[in-house]
Amino acid sequence: MFENLKKKLYYKKMSLLFEKGLKDGTITPFDEDFYKKMSNTYISCLPVSMRIRYLNPSEMIEKKLIGKESIGQCYDRSLYMFFCFENAVLVRGNIKDLKLKYGNDEAGHGWIEMDGYCYDPSLLLKFKKEVYYEIYMPYNVSKLTIDEYKNCGDSNRKLYYDVINTTLDDFKPNGRKREDLILIIPPLQKIAGKYRIKWLFTIDSIWWKTNIKWN
Numbered sequence: 001m002f003e004n005l006k007k008k009l010y011y012k013k014m015s016l017l018f019e020k021g022l023k024d025g026t027i028t029p030f031d032e033d034f035y036k037k038m039s040n041t042y043i044s045c046l047p048v049s050m051r052i053r054y055l056n057p058s059e060m061i062e063k064k065l066i067g068k069e070s071i072g073q074c075y076d077r078s079l080y081m082f083f084c085f086e087n088a089v090l091v092r093g094n095i096k097d098l099k100l101k102y103g104n105d106e107a108g109h110g111w112i113e114m115d116g117y118c119y120d121p122s123l124l125l126k127f128k129k130e131v132y133y134e135i136y137m138p139y140n141v142s143k144l145t146i147d148e149y150k151n152c153g154d155s156n157r158k159l160y161y162d163v164i165n166t167t168l169d170d171f172k173p174n175g176r177k178r179e180d181l182i183l184i185i186p187p188l189q190k191i192a193g194k195y196r197i198k199w200l201f202t203i204d205s206i207w208w209k210t211n212i213k214w215n
Contacts, residue, residue: 017135028125041163078091
């Protein structure tokens with residue numbers, strides 16, 4: 001009974017802090033400039049901007065307290081975002097929200113921090129750092145800068161340089177990643193099916209038509 005009361009109080013406080021942050025601008029959706037900065041970094045042929053914006057892998061679940069939330073592949077998604085910004089910090093930690101819902105073993109979450117803000121890859125929201133920490137109360141937190149990530153092992157270093165050195169030229173007929181083009185089909189089909197939008201290719205993937213000129 002006491003645990004249920006503590007949980008209710010936490011979610012009430014969380015709801016109030018969320019509402020306050022949305023009103024005072026300390027919580028905002030990712031803006032167009034943020035997505036634009038991720039549009040020239042590619043994971044399996046697809047720009048990170050499209051992966052983050054359109055390929056949230058989980059269902060959107062209606063919630064009474066904070067409207068909607070998304071439980072996604074936050075570790076992968078935060079890593080993709082991390083690769084796009086030289087001054088970003090990759091963060092891993094447990095958060096109280098997930099602990100209360102799923103238990104301590106399933107409380108892990110991933111996000112990035114940059115210039116005093118936390119960027120949540122599942123919610124697609126930017127928080128003032130102090131607001132994010134007040135709401136989600138992260139614990140067992142670990143952080144890595146770009147240099148620290150690269151120095152964690154050869155596999156990290158190779159992945160990082162492969163991602164940041166990939167350009168559109170790599171997907172041309174003579175490019176080093178031309179055979180990877182087939183990988184773009186499933187995510188684009190998923191995006192089109194999920195959002196049912198015919199204008200998708202004229203907005204975020206116009207780069208594909210205008211930048212790749214086949215021989």
